[in-house]
Amino acid sequence: xxxxxxxxxxxxxxxxxxxxxxxxxxxxxxxxxxxxxxxxxxxxxxxxxxxxxxxxxxxxxxxxxxxxxxxxxxxxxxxxxxxxxxxxxxxxxxxxxxxxxxxxxxxxxxxxxxxxxxxxxxxxxxxxxxxxxxxxxxxxxxxxxxxxxxxxxxxxxxxxxxxxxxxxxxxxxxxxxxxxxxxxxxxxxxxxxxxxxxxxxxxxxxxxxxxxxxxxxxxxxx
Amino acid sequence: xxxxxxxxxxxxxxxxxxxxxxxxxxxxxxxxxxxxxxxxxxxxxxxxxxxxxxxxxxxxxxxxxxxxxxxxxxxxxxxxxxxxxxxxxxxxxxxxxxxxxxxxxxxxxxxxxxxxxxxxxxxxxxxxxxxxxxxxxxxxxxxxxxxxxxxxxxxxxxxxxxxxxxxxxxxxxxxxxxxxxxxxxxxxxxxxxxxxxxxxxxxxxxxxxxxxxxxxxxxxxx
DNA sequence: CCATCAAGTAACTGTTTGGTTACTGGCCGG
DNA sequence: CCGGCCAGTAACCAAACAGTTACTTGATGG
Numbered sequence: 001x002x003x004x005x006x007x008x009x010x011x012x013x014x015x016x017x018x019x020x021x022x023x024x025x026x027x028x029x030x031x032x033x034x035x036x037x038x039x040x041x042x043x044x045x046x047x048x049x050x051x052x053x054x055x056x057x058x059x060x061x062x063x064x065x066x067x068x069x070x071x072x073x074x075x076x077x078x079x080x081x082x083x084x085x086x087x088x089x090x091x092x093x094x095x096x097x098x099x100x101x102x103x104x105x106x107x108x109x110x111x112x113x114x115x116x117x118x119x120x121x122x123x124x125x126x127x128x129x130x131x132x133x134x135x136x137x138x139x140x141x142x143x144x145x146x147x148x149x150x151x152x153x154x155x156x157x158x159x160x161x162x163x164x165x166x167x168x169x170x171x172x173x174x175x176x177x178x179x180x181x182x183x184x185x186x187x188x189x190x191x192x193x194x195x196x197x198x199x200x201x202x203x204x205x206x207x208x209x210x211x212x213x214x215x216x217x218x219x220x221x222x
Numbered sequence: 223x224x225x226x227x228x229x230x231x232x233x234x235x236x237x238x239x240x241x242x243x244x245x246x247x248x249x250x251x252x253x254x255x256x257x258x259x260x261x262x263x264x265x266x267x268x269x270x271x272x273x274x275x276x277x278x279x280x281x282x283x284x285x286x287x288x289x290x291x292x293x294x295x296x297x298x299x300x301x302x303x304x305x306x307x308x309x310x311x312x313x314x315x316x317x318x319x320x321x322x323x324x325x326x327x328x329x330x331x332x333x334x335x336x337x338x339x340x341x342x343x344x345x346x347x348x349x350x351x352x353x354x355x356x357x358x359x360x361x362x363x364x365x366x367x368x369x370x371x372x373x374x375x376x377x378x379x380x381x382x383x384x385x386x387x388x389x390x391x392x393x394x395x396x397x398x399x400x401x402x403x404x405x406x407x408x409x410x411x412x413x414x415x416x417x418x419x420x421x422x423x424x425x426x427x428x429x430x431x432x433x434x435x436x437x438x439x440x441x442x443x444x
Numbered sequence: 445c446c447a448t449c450a451a452g453t454a455a456c457t458g459t460t461t462g463g464t465t466a467c468t469g470g471c472c473g474g
Numbered sequence: 475c476c477g478g479c480c481a482g483t484a485a486c487c488a489a490a491c492a493g494t495t496a497c498t499t500g501a502t503g504g
Contacts, residue, residue, distance in 0.1 A: 040350075061481075127410070128263075128343060134412055135415055179404070179406065182401070183405055191397070195370070280454075281492085282494085286451080454495105457493090458492100463488095464488105465484105467482105471481100
């Protein structure tokens with residue numbers, strides 16, 4: 001997100017000169033810095049000064065673009081949800097056989113969680129506060145119905161052809177997949193400590209990936 | 223913990239009179255208040271003044287008994303781990319058939335999590351900080367080997383009688399049980415919000431309890 | 445019965461924090 | 475070519491914070 005970014009031509013006029021004033025770039029930098037700061041320290045631990053410094057700007061701009069710390073946090077959270085749901089939508093789990101579709105969703109979810117620990121961390125923070133900010137969000141409520149609808153279709157198709165049990169419930173299936181991925185990754189530090197095994201090791205990660213697919217399918221297979 | 227607690231007779235001398243100075247009671251009150259404060263607000267959000275007030279004492283005592291905020295937090299965390307592992311040990315999952323033993327462990331874990339959300343919250347906080355404080359703890363490392371040993375025995379017995387698959391791994395089984403319980407409870411607020419279904423409702427909780435047992439057994443049954 | 449020491453209180457301190465104010469400088473329309 | 479506007483800066487502020495100091499109270503053993 002940083003580093004390789006070419007200087008944007010700044011809407012108003014195309015110019016090659018290094019622009020200090022680039023509102024969109026500044027805004028994006030703040031959002032990205034805030035994502036990291038909130039993910040690493042939680043709402044209570046995140047520091048506004050630290051976000052400004054990480055973004056290479058200062059607090060004035062942060063308050064200018066986002067109002068206050070809480071609104072900035074909500075923006076970060078919304079962006080994170082949009083990120084996973086957007087990627088998920090491009091899967092088209094209905095294009096294959098029901099079993100392959102479910103396996104694909106499980107793999108995608110696991111790998112997305114693994115690649116975006118900051119998303120899991122934000123979820124953790126938000127739940128600590130009982131979804132205080134998420135509940136205020138208007139944008140996000142409908143973002144999720146798509147997932148359940150698509151999953152319902154895949155499961156129904158599998159039930160008709162007799163590969164899935166009738167009791168298979170779409171929400172339960174998704175929660176099962178998400179549970180197994182979320183817990184392993186977000187709790188890896190305490191788990192590795194108390195069980196004396198490094199869960200982040202490649203071999204263990206691969207084994208758990210296979211385990212998730214196995215468990216998910218085993219729980220709904222006829 | 224409060225309210226119904228009879229006045230302790232204060233070691234040194236039995237007396238019915240209401241004692242203001244009762245070191246053990248004060249210590250316990252601080253620990254209990256700190257547990258709630260840390261669970262509700264995380265390490266970064268917890269306030270030392272709030273803990274003192276909740277405990278009905280003041281900061282001086284808190285620093286007197288526990289050193290500083292971080293050490294107090296570590297005490298709280300250790301206490302929480304000792305709590306679940308102690309209760310778990312009394313299960314004796316080896317006393318029944320292997321299948322019943324695993325089901326029993328799954329039920330126990332789910333119900334313990336449900337009854338002690340503050341434990342889940344503390345785990346979340348500790349993992350946010352990558353087990354920074356837990357790693358310092360000497361007491362806790364061996365507390366967990368017992369669980370794995372007992373679980374290994376139960377699984378081996380099931381493998382011999384042919385009810386479990388050979389690939390069944392004790393750590394994986396425990397992680398599966400814990401994942402399904404942890405995620406559902408600790409993420410109930412965001413999940414209920416985005417899916418528009420109240421996961422804390424009795425019917426849903428009971429269904430998930432059955433689901434956990436079903437999934438766990440389905441994943442290891444021959 | 446009083447000297448001693450631990451339990452307990454409250455007011456204080458230096459620092460950090462979220463948020464603000466007063467200011468600078470570049471750009472664009474008229 | 476200039477007046478107003480908007481991106482950006484830095485110094486500032488009051489409140490909140492973790493941790494401390496100076497003090498009071500009460501039980502107990504010699």
